[in-house]
Structures are given as structure tokens and as C-alpha cells.
Amino acid sequence: MQPIEELRYLILAAQREGNRMFTEALRPLNLTSSQAEVLRVLQERQPLSLVALGSMLICEGGSPSRLVNGLVEGAISGVFPQRRVGVKSR
Template sequence: MTSPAALHSTDSDRMLAPSELRYLVLAAQREGNRALMRLLAPLELTPSQAEILLVLHSFGPLSLRSLGEMIVCEAGSPSRIVDMLVTRQLVHRRTSAADRRAVQLELTEAGASLIPSLKDIEAGLEAHAASVLTDQEQALVGAALRKYLQGTDSEGVFERRFGADQPR
């Protein structure tokens, strides 16, 4: 593991090549997604489906619009992914008691039964990150990426999902 002193004395002193930051972010996302897909394969879920199940578990029931405002996996409406989860009987659509024209999405018993496995997968990925980066390094990377996302649609998604007023 790289020590924080080593990171500060060598890596941070070197200027990035043109486009290197963009490709570093892309490569990290790609590697993380590949690892997640391997871990989700036994559950027959995609990363997008898993994210929707976890968001519905933490914040549901939600309207399709509200769900779309809280997920990173899909820009815009996640209706196609939700349709697949409904077909697989992992998510249920029900008429809202407050507004009969509105539909609320919630986990079915089968969907809820996957949550412990999904949380174990997330914990394993977080443990891997902790084995590579110190808490301070994770905080620095997170702060830099949040700064990079300022003014974008993704900034709002992260604030709604991970903001200071959200449960940890």
C-alpha cells in the first residue's frame, strides 16, 4: 500500500499529462464496474439494477421521477431498468395513496431478500478501497471528485443521496 507521505512527495508533484485525469477516472470507474459485475453475477443483477434496489431499500417507496433523481447508474429516467425489475418481481408498482394518478415503486419480498447480499458486496468493495487508500486519501479523492462535479446534474444526485442530511 502506498503511504500518504509517498503519495504527497512523488505522485502529487508530477503534473498530469493532457487527458490523463479523464482517463484515470474512466479506468477507475471501469475497473470498479468490472469488479461489481463479477460480484453481482451470482445474483443475476446488473450494477444499475443493484443500485436501484439499494436506493429503494434506503429511501423507498419512491416515484419513478424521484428514483431517477437519486441514482448515478442511469441518466434521465430509469424506466427500462425498473421494468426489468418489475418483470423479475423484485420491484412492485403501486398506486400512491396520496395521489391516485401517481405510481410508487417499492421492493417486493424477493427484492428485499437480496439487500443483505448487496450490502455484503458493497462492504467488500469498501474494504478493498480501504486496503488501497487511507481514510484521508479517500476523503481527498471524494472531495476532488465532488468539486469536479460542481454545477452538473450529478452534483444534485450526490447531494440528494449522500448529502449531510442523509443516513450513513
């Protein structure tokens, strides 16, 4: 095997292991890695249109409406807690 091929396979193996560990860490939150990426981008850059959000995501190009709908439905159904950002307690 050529050294460049070996490097390629080592990088792929590290990526797979990182994805596995990240997925396991998100499991208690009932989130996928793609949903976590959406939340991270929104936390840093909100408000955004779906088109603008899609352009910033690695996990999905174009319009990420399916991911956003899944997050909204999960919050409404109680799969994970709904939290309102920017609302102060009185």
C-alpha cells in the same frame, strides 16, 4: 503526454476496472449494476415515485421505468428471489 492527460487516463482505467469488478460481484445475483443501484436507492428512501427515483440515480436520468420493470419481471419469473419488505412472519 501532459500530466493532466495521464491523470485522466488513470482515472478512466480505475473506473473501468471498478465497473468490471462490480459487475462480476453482481453476476451470482443476476443483477446489473443499474438494477443494483435502483435497489440500493429504494432500500434507503422508499417509497418513491418513478420520477423521484430517476432523479436520484446516477445510472439513468429521467424515469427509470425500464429498470424497475426488469426487476419486477425478474422477481415474478424467478430469476432472483422475490422478497417482501416490511411483512413480518407469523
